[in-house]
Amino acid sequence: MIKTLIFDFGNVFINLDKEGAMANALELFKIEEFPEELVAMNALYEQGLLSTEEFVDFYSSNFPELSKSDIIDAWNHILCDFPVRRLEFIQQLARDKKYQLILLSNTNALHIESIDKHLSFYEDFKACFDKFYLSHEVMMRKPDATIFDFVLSENNLKPEECLFIDDTTENTEAASTLGFNVWNNNPKTEDIIDVFTLKREFF
Incomplete structure (x- = not known):
């Protein structure tokens, strides 16, 4: 029971738009697939083992051509209605x-x-x-x-x-x-x- x-x-x-968010991120970051390091960092952030500042700074250091707002917008792209x-x-x-x-x-x-x-x-x-x-x-x-x-x-x-x-x-x-x-x-x-x-x- x-x-x-x-x-x-x-x-x-x-x-959620998982496929659209992934396509948007790949285009924004100009990569063909997410390397294991990024996938691992995403998981650490989900687990609360990284602060938001540390998480965004990590992406900023790997993609310096992007603003922090670009990164945050890409991260939140998955959220729908x-x-x-x-x-x-x-x-x-x-x-x-x-x-x-x-x-x-x-x-x-x-x-x-x-x-x-x-x-x-x-x-x-x-x-x-x-x-x-x-x-x-x-x-x-x-x-x-x-x-x-x-x-x-x-x-x-x-x-x-x-x-x-x-x-x-x-x-x-x-x-x-x-x-x-x-x-x-x-x-x-x-x-x-x-x-x-x-x-x-x-x-």
Whole structure:
């Protein structure tokens, strides 16, 4: 029996343009693919192991022809719209009090700062959750087992009583190996508001 719903943020609630952001960055940085060093630095930033200043300075030193605002704009290019229907969905779940609601997101300070600035209902959204875990704040990130174990321990949960929802296969596979029920949602064809219809086998 599912007692706790654990949601990713990007491509579950807020839409992301991963492909467009990557294409934009490759063109801006004049590279054909991201070298491992940049990928590693991005992961460190998501994990809260680099400050925003250190992160932007790293990119500035590697791409001195670009301004810091160019770099920040490119980093935030991935963020798209947040349909109000999804806010209404999570607000209704919060009112119903049938499930414990947890958000578990790989994100970073720049993205959250941009969302907070441009999304008028961000605080209302946060208020719907019993716990709101952002990778750069807890200094862990998916798909590492440590972050899932942390959520289980912090909330005294059993993985078989949780449904974890994420658009990244690597993350849902990691959670599944730990005993979680999972839904690897496809943001192009599926919407979180339809979870009880699309995944009725869990309920």
